[in-house]
Amino acid sequence: MKALVTGISGFVGSHMAEFLLRQGVEVVGTIRNRSRMDHISHLRQEIRLAECELRDPFSVETLIGRERPDLIFHLAAQSFVPTSWNSPIDTIHNNVAGQVNLFEAVRRFELPAKIQIACSSEEYGQVEPEETPIRETNPLRPLSPYAISKVAQDYLGYQYHRSYGLHVVRTITFNHTGPRRGENFVTSNFAKQIVDIEKGRKAPVIHVGNLEAKRDFTDVRDVVRGYWLALEKGQPGENYNIASGTCCTIAEMLNTLLSFSNVSIEVQTDPSRLRPSDVQILLGDYRKFQEATGWKPEIPFQRTMEDLLQYWRSQP
Numbered sequence: 001m002k003a004l005v006t007g008i009s010g011f012v013g014s015h016m017a018e019f020l021l022r023q024g025v026e027v028v029g030t031i032r033n034r035s036r037m038d039h040i041s042h043l044r045q046e047i048r049l050a051e052c053e054l055r056d057p058f059s060v061e062t063l064i065g066r067e068r069p070d071l072i073f074h075l076a077a078q079s080f081v082p083t084s085w086n087s088p089i090d091t092i093h094n095n096v097a098g099q100v101n102l103f104e105a106v107r108r109f110e111l112p113a114k115i116q117i118a119c120s121s122e123e124y125g126q127v128e129p130e131e132t133p134i135r136e137t138n139p140l141r142p143l144s145p146y147a148i149s150k151v152a153q154d155y156l157g158y159q160y161h162r163s164y165g166l167h168v169v170r171t172i173t174f175n176h177t178g179p180r181r182g183e184n185f186v187t188s189n190f191a192k193q194i195v196d197i198e199k200g201r202k203a204p205v206i207h208v209g210n211l212e213a214k215r216d217f218t219d220v221r222d223v224v225r226g227y228w229l230a231l232e233k234g235q236p237g238e239n240y241n242i243a244s245g246t247c248c249t250i251a252e253m254l255n256t257l258l259s260f261s262n263v264s265i266e267v268q269t270d271p272s273r274l275r276p277s278d279v280q281i282l283l284g285d286y287r288k289f290q291e292a293t294g295w296k297p298e299i300p301f302q303r304t305m306e307d308l309l310q311y312w313r314s315q316p
């Protein structure tokens with residue numbers, strides 16, 4: 001069995017590769033010439049890398065025709081919400097065109113590949129507290145160009161399944177974190193600031209944005225197990241929430257991180273970290289996915305936060 005992982009050098013891609021190798025699956029991953037390789041350097045002997053620009057149909061068709069994977073985990077994306085306000089066209093083009101190119105190549109070669117696409121709880125956007133926990137039937141009220149790009153990816157998955165019978169499973173993943181999370185994202189950003197303070201590299205002040213937002217965090221290692229199960233047991237064309245079923249404010253998340261450290265800090269709001277519109281609450285209901293696949297989150301939030309802090313402590 002051969003799996004293609006797009007964006008293998010990224011945070012989720014590297015965890016996906018580790019999981020697939022443990023299942024005895026042959027792993028091929030896409031990289032671009034500017035990709036950072038540090039997340040997968042420990043796997044270099046066990047995986048194969050293919051340079052591919054997903055925005056370029058020729059590049060994607062060449063890759064798919066050559067590799068003919070059985071499974072595709074489509075994880076490559078511009079995934080940071082604030083960047084999508086600075087470069088909305090690039091985010092939408094990257095995320096949407098990349099996926100269309102992938103679908104078109106699979107279709108043209110008539111591959112029976114099963115394809116997982118990484119949709120996002122950001123699609124739900126403006127959610128009222130009484131609409132939680134969020135089910136797959138909740139309305140989509142996206143609040144950022146990134147969210148729009150994910151709505152498009154999501155519905156393209158539905159459309160390519162209905163129009164051409166492609167085996168696409170749409171996973172709607174709520175926030176996820178763990179070791180190797182990019183330092184722009186809030187959990188890693190705060191963990192790294194704490195470690196920089198511990199190491200005496202930074203004054204004991206943590207810079208923050210909106211601490212009132214509520215997020216539903218799952219460990220990335222549970223998430224990639226979910227992606228595998230989505231292709232093993234999920235129905236093509238369907239969408240499934242992957243979430244923990246609990247949520248906390250960003251302030252509570254910061255306090256959890258601080259409980260694993262001895263530093264005493266001052267918290268300072270940095271206006272540049274505030275967004276034009278922020279999703280106030282994400283709390284997911286994952287029962288549909290559990291019923292289809294048996295998946296449930298296993299790694300407690302406390303352990304995820306502790307592992308994340310340890311990850312940053314281990315970095316030079």
Ligand SMILES: Nc1nc2c(ncn2[C@@H]2O[C@H](COP(=O)(O)OP(=O)(O)O[C@H]3O[C@H](CO)[C@@H](O)[C@H](O)[C@@H]3O)[C@@H](O)[C@H]2O)c(=O)[nH]1
Nearest residue numbers: 079081120121122174175184185186208209210213250273
């Ligand atoms: N990044 C960041 N966020 C901050 C900060 N302070 C507060 N926040 C708040 O922390 C929350 C989480 O921010 P991010 O970690 O950047 O994640 P996100 O915008 O929720 O998006 C993530 O989750 C989506 C799934 O819901 C993913 O699709 C997306 O790619 C990303 O991983 C947001 O409400 C943000 O305003 C800060 O200093 N930095």
